[in-house]
Amino acid sequence: QQQVKQSPQSLIVQKGGISIINCAYENTAFDYFPWYQQFPGKGPALLIAIRPDVSEKKEGRFTISFNKSAKQFSLHIMDSQPGDSATYFCAANRGFFGAGTILRVKS
Amino acid sequence: KAGVTQTPRYLIKTRGQQVTLSCSPISGHRSVSWYQQTPGQGLQFLFEYFSETQRNKGNFPGRFSGRQFSNSRSEMNVSTLELGDSALYLCASRGAAWGDEQYFGPGTRLTVT
Numbered sequence: 001q002q003q004v005k006q007s008p009q010s011l012i013v014q015k016g017g018i019s020i021i022n023c024a025y026e027n028t029a030f031d032y033f034p035w036y037q038q039f040p041g042k043g044p045a046l047l048i049a050i051r052p053d054v055s056e057k058k059e060g061r062f063t064i065s066f067n068k069s070a071k072q073f074s075l076h077i078m079d080s081q082p083g084d085s086a087t088y089f090c091a092a093n094r095g096f097f098g099a100g101t102i103l104r105v106k107s
Numbered sequence: 108k109a110g111v112t113q114t115p116r117y118l119i120k121t122r123g124q125q126v127t128l129s130c131s132p133i134s135g136h137r138s139v140s141w142y143q144q145t146p147g148q149g150l151q152f153l154f155e156y157f158s159e160t161q162r163n164k165g166n167f168p169g170r171f172s173g174r175q176f177s178n179s180r181s182e183m184n185v186s187t188l189e190l191g192d193s194a195l196y197l198c199a200s201r202g203a204a205w206g207d208e209q210y211f212g213p214g215t216r217l218t219v220t
Contacts, residue, residue, distance in 0.1 A: 043197050
């Protein structure tokens with residue numbers, strides 16, 4: 001059973017646009033929700049993380065929105081840049097990962 | 108501070124052989140976790156070690172094992188390799204507190220032929 005479901009599988013956004021990636025989880029015991037960014041040939045790198053007592057967290061152009069009642073959380077990348085082109089993973093409690101979203105930002 | 112290092116970076120093995128992968132965590136980090144990444148299954152948690160003890164284990168067969176040394180360095184072993192074990196194996200380290208972030212190494216690309 002997949003504990004964290006992520007969508008979409010891939011996403012193409014124009015430079016300057018907003019990229020939105022969504023995740024949903026089942027286990028209400030999860031209490032830590034990180035997002036990772038992975039470039040080809042590299043390991044995932046932590047981008048931003050949130051805990052369920054907070055509904056939104058912003059760091060630069062990256063924002064996590066968290067809806068505890070719906071058991072959903074999303075990553076918004078504002079003013080998307082070609083350098084943001086990568087695979088993004090949501091996760092819960094470090095051990096459960098979404099399937100990943102391949103983001104391509106067109107210049 | 109140096110990041111997480113993994114050796115070797117690439118490895119080719121034959122079905123039925125065994126393999127040992129190594130991970131050196133960030134200095135001061137006592138927790139090391141291992142993950143398997145494949146196109147089909149994504150990122151899957153293998154196990155976590157803390158102070159030489161396995162703290163958590165994912166849903167993998169007993170052919171996958173690991174250990175951690177007193178200096179926090181960790182090794183992962185896969186015995187009787189199968190074609191399906193071909194994957195990127197990632198190691199991540201973090202500090203002792205629950206809230207500490209984890210940092211991934213570049214991974215070891217294992218190909219089983």
